[in-house]
Amino acid sequence: MESSNNMGDMPVFYVGQHESKRSVPVSEHVLQQAQDCNYDMLTTPITTSHFHSRVLTLLSSYQAEIEAGTPGSDLPMPLLLAVTSPWIDLASPDPVIASLSLQVFNQEIAYAAFCGVGNVIIQGPSLHSIYSGQGLPQYARAIQEALDVGPYLNLQVLLPMTGDPSWDDSSAVMGHLGPFARSEYLQVGAEEQRHEEKPTLSLPRHLPAVSLQSRWCSEPLRLLVLPGSSFLENKLGYPVLSKPNQAFIARCMRLKTPPWLLLSDVGPIPGLNDPDSLVPVADGYLSASAAADAGDIQSPSPTPAEAGRQQHQKHTSKIKNDPTPHLSYIRYLQRNQPPKSLIERFGSGYQDYLQSPLQPLTDNLESITYEVFEKDPIKYEWYERAIAHALRDWKAQDKSASSTSGAVVVAVVGAGRGPLVTRTLRASETTGVAIEAWAVEKNPNAYVLLQRHNEDTWKRQVTVVKSDMRAWKGPHREDGTYGKVDILVSELLGSFADNELSPECLDGVQHVLNPEHGISIPSSYTAHLTPIAAPRLHTDIIHRLPSDPQAFDLPYVVMLHAIDFLSTKAAPPAPPQDLSQQTKSRRKTCPPLTTRNNLSRMSSRPGNSRIRFPRNPRAIAPPPRGQRRRRRWGSDRRGWRERAQCALLADAVPVPAQWGKVELSTNPVTMESKSKDMISWFPIFFPLKTPMYLPDGAEVEVSMWRQTDDRKVWYEWLVEAFVELGGRRVRLGISEMHSSKKSGCLM
Template sequence: MTTSQQLAGAEAESSLTEDFVPTFYVGHHDSKRPLPVTESALRQAQDLGYDMLTSPITTPNFHSRVLTLLSSHLAIVEATEDPSNKFTPPAPIIPPLSPVDTPLTPGDTVPQLIAYSSPWIDLCSSDPLISNISRQVLNIEIAYASFCGIGNIIIPGPRTYGSESIDSDGLTQYARAIQEALTIGSYIQMAIHLPMYGQDEPREIMGDLSPFAKDYNSTGKTKVSKNTDIYETWDAWNLVRSVCKYNSRLSVALALPRQLPAESLQSRWFAEPLRLISFTPNTFLKNKGGHPVLSKSHQALITRYMRLKQPPWLLLSDVSPIPGVNDLNQQTADGFPPASDVADASTSGSVSPTPAEAAERLSKESQRTQPRPKDPAAHLVYIRYLQRNQPIRTAIEKFGSGYQDYLQAPLQPLTDNLESVTYEVFEKDPVKYDWYQAAISQALSDWSKQRKPTSSPAGAVVIAVAGSGRGPLVTRSLRASYLTGVPVEVWAVEKNPNAYVLLQRHNEEEWGGVVNVVKSDMRAWKGPLRNLTGPIGQAITTSLAAPASPYGKVDILVSELLGSFADNELSPECLDGVQHVLAPDFGISIPSSYTAHLTPISAPRLHADISHRAITDDTATETPYVVMLHAIDYLATSVPDFPQIQQAWEFAHPLPATTLAIAEARRGGGVSGGGGGSMAGGDGANEHNTRFARLKFICRDRGVVNGIAGYFEAVLYDGGEAGKVELSTRPDTIDAKSKDMISWFPIYFPLKNPLYFPDDSELEVSIWRQTDDRKVWYEWLVEVFAMVGPNKRMRLGMSEAGTSRKIGCLM
């Protein structure tokens, strides 16, 4: 089975298996592996427990040939150099590969190999000759690897990054070379090998091209900075992928350091397209038994990163060579090591040892009279141990498997009749319905305690479930009545003719015929019909005289019309339309209010997905998507008065009667509307449901805004001193208000183009809820500001205004 087939199988399994254990695909990289990787060598590695091996694309013979060609060219240039002649000879052309120049051959072993391009080239060189030769080498390697059928290539990252690098201009040279390589290898996945922060571990590269650069001594090296800029490496990656236009075949091979950076940088890399995570011996600690282990923080990072929808592969670099075939005493990574082999390191309370502690430990180890035999598989054994001991998934992770970062267009519940399977997904959430039942129970108890008059002639509290779907809230209403002992009269109102059939069946088989099922758009429903026949109607009409009007009122109006942003599925408009049936003095709406919340995020994977869709769909970049946000980074820093997630607006029900009266007067262009209608068109009847918010977010660390994440909170019922029954989808309040609720994924408002901002910036998000009385849509805008003096700000950038008017939610 090939590596790609294994990964495809793992993804399919992850979406089907409840008792999910993430599969670690572990590769072995030897920077000095020049020989061909044979089928026998692959079997050796697989027997030891590895899934894949890396292979260089070219051999030392090719390297020597390039150096000879370069030296000859430089000798000719030096011999013919004339200060009065400004003509520069063109760079030499590298001849095609020969059999001795490459270890690769098309065959059965190729799909299980990861190719590694030559580390001795310098794509960032400021010397045009060196950068040209380097680019030729890379292109030759990419083209031949593609010919052989290689699916994945690791390319060493740029040697210079940002402001601390003397030759920072070389980064654009590097990005341009990668863009060209993506064109040459049109089907190859390319991973740029980068350290998590700082520079790569220092290592001497034999035959490096950098010293051949003319200005090597003066500008070919990097300044040493006293203060490490931990975002410098991410900045370099961001420039490369931006030049490559977020190409879906370009990803990151992230090298983990011994000392992990701040959580904010770990989250930033989590949001990026990770293809590999690499470990060197220096990444590991040693426990008391001398075995390699990872710190607690490294273990937590791996657990988090392996929860990605497409988990990265793990690459052990230069840990130990693959042992010989005849070595029969080797422990394989599939075995279960003793507890002492994998016990966590004791580091005197620190995550990683200080240099002094490391030196002391090394000294003690060197003084042992009987050193432990070196186990070439020790690092792999430990990684497999971590795999077997991954924590089980949470309820939300189990439900969301397969939905992570999957873009879905929002529902059109008023114009479309939902399928049964859609209702079924909603109904898998017990938390939401438990909370609804608690709200209804509390409302019934308070109604009874306060001895409020009811709208039923028989004295029962009248409950109407507006938009009943398949009836879960009807069931919960009846259960709340049973638990509180308060009699109820239940009406189920549903416009979907297919769901109406199922509701009638439920009434016959589950509800005992006590529910009044009505097929109607809730906004057109006139209220409980008092002269209908049936058990409830008979009880009413035989106990009291028929009311003057054939339609009665509702005491408690229950609905679950909330969307991911609370109001994006037209809950305000629907509840406005049905409010006329609510008892004017004591009527209760469940929910009673809801608020929309938002925050700017970095979501490069979603941006790449939407950009791809935009090729065939001109509304792709202006669609507010419902998506289970996962591989994202929250950009704002919570500070006093400016939290990371902020409230945009609120809706409350029932509305004051005067507000509804004004809306009704405006309908049809009445005098109250002024004759001109609303700013967005129409007659302004729904103008009271427009909203606007402008929110400021403080961003300590630089980054890129790809869009806005939206959440909501709702008060189902406010019991005063008894407390509120609330729902929340905000990641920072969901556990306190409705833990493990899975009914709603967040909403995502995308930006057409990524918006970069520097350190210590202010992001201001403007968002509008607009209506023209026929549909509702959103408009959004993000601006970047920086402080340039006392009480003075400068606008550094602004996104293109987004609008979902073309695909607005129809009323």
């Protein structure tokens, strides 16, 4: 079925064509013909077969150096992807082969840079080098040297998605240098069954586990190579992709920077022999039968029946007049991508974009900042439900109100531009419970706007007060005294529940709450912590270091997208902490992450938690100053990890269950069921200066401190990695102590 989506709401597919056996450089005619067929780009070899022959001749005579080869092309290449020679072996253990390969490679890189090529595809190291680890440092050094030779080139290393030996076809490449390595340099031994992954993929017919797919999606992918062998045939003989492959492509095309697609060995560019022939454009308008799925086929290579249908496919293609069926199918997928969700549409441009947390306590926010929050379609609706539940409960229990008129006193503290005030008035109207509304806001500019709303929209039903909530004495009465508030409403939750200093703010306004049966909305909130792999974010912070040396000592608010969770076992939701006991003044202890509605002062419990949690995510509450909270996770058994970072997610509960539970959540485990499509709070990201290497089954232990010196609040964090060997718990590594003190939130 054709999609009716707006084309502007669809991801753009940039599709190229690659022939692994192409030995002749692409001409202007070939490039034009490819464009006429609706290809966006082509690959071209940098050198010719004549150059390859000369190298083999020199190798046979053991000459150490090579002369300059015949260059491939002098065309301008804005639409071309250069491909280095597939027959070299940069990771060879034989120094002669390695040296010869490096010289060829550097000459190709230099010539590609001279021709103005923007992107160069490089064959990755052999699977033997990956498995054994031998040659990988040598290969990495060659890539580093190439970046010096062509500093403006984008080098894209081509590797398989999995360690399938069928991908390693170096022996099938005519004249490959690998087999010429001398026996004394070859080590034969057991191969390790794990390998490091690099960020350019060749998709197999059958994808690996979803966990490994997620790992790849966290990498900065630039190209997805779709070999002809990854396609299946449907009942009509048309080439199609399996449903898992379709889903993976759709996921990749939702990334902030979608990868290009490269069709490999799916047939030559049509019409090259007859320049006057009319070639149909692959526009993606296929019938339902032509694009129908092929079903579940488990064979790793074409069966005899599949092979027999290949001739039928060619015949069918001719009948349907489609000389590029693979490209037509990819364009069909492009036209029928699922529509973007509400969060994806709102988050366009915010994905993986690092932002410093807001400081509304010390900074006066701009109108545009308030406007972004007010676009949330869920949060304010849920707040209205919570307030309505509280008002109905108040009426049902016949509670006494704090006003002289008998109306329930409701105060919105930190009112901003007034969206919660509007929702409060609406809840009063729908429940039939009379209220006395107050709006408290310290921002002088927002205060002016609140006064206008009160005149034009709220019909003077609200008393607007310009004051820091901590200094507000409560509703002012005619006799000069100050009353109490029955329902206190705020939205100072932040990304880590307390990173915007909501405990400090709410603690300072608790004295106005009715001590007998006052209600705080939200009544409680809980923060969650989980370790993640985030290579893109780590690279982004590295780029910030020249202008901001403290870049790795800051937590960031970010709409996490291209990440991978390191521990994904299911966990039951953690209940908010019961903090019904009073302790010392908040100024002498760090506030907790949970507030209760009846307290005149927020409280915290001391302690040093050292519980092992092999689940994700887990609740964590900052301890009193000078102590720490510790949580542990077990990493999934799904391949070696080369990077580990730490992200913190908030899970907020605005009202208790007795009023009809209303919950807001940014926790990925519970967000779908509690507050789907909520966009107000992005998670907070705590980076590590040096990524940690985590093998299968390793334990990650995170220690968090929330510190204060009575002037500002900051976080400190440290990560440790452990593994169990011979019944002993051995530390693999420990991160530096990170501290955001220099950029702490001022009180």
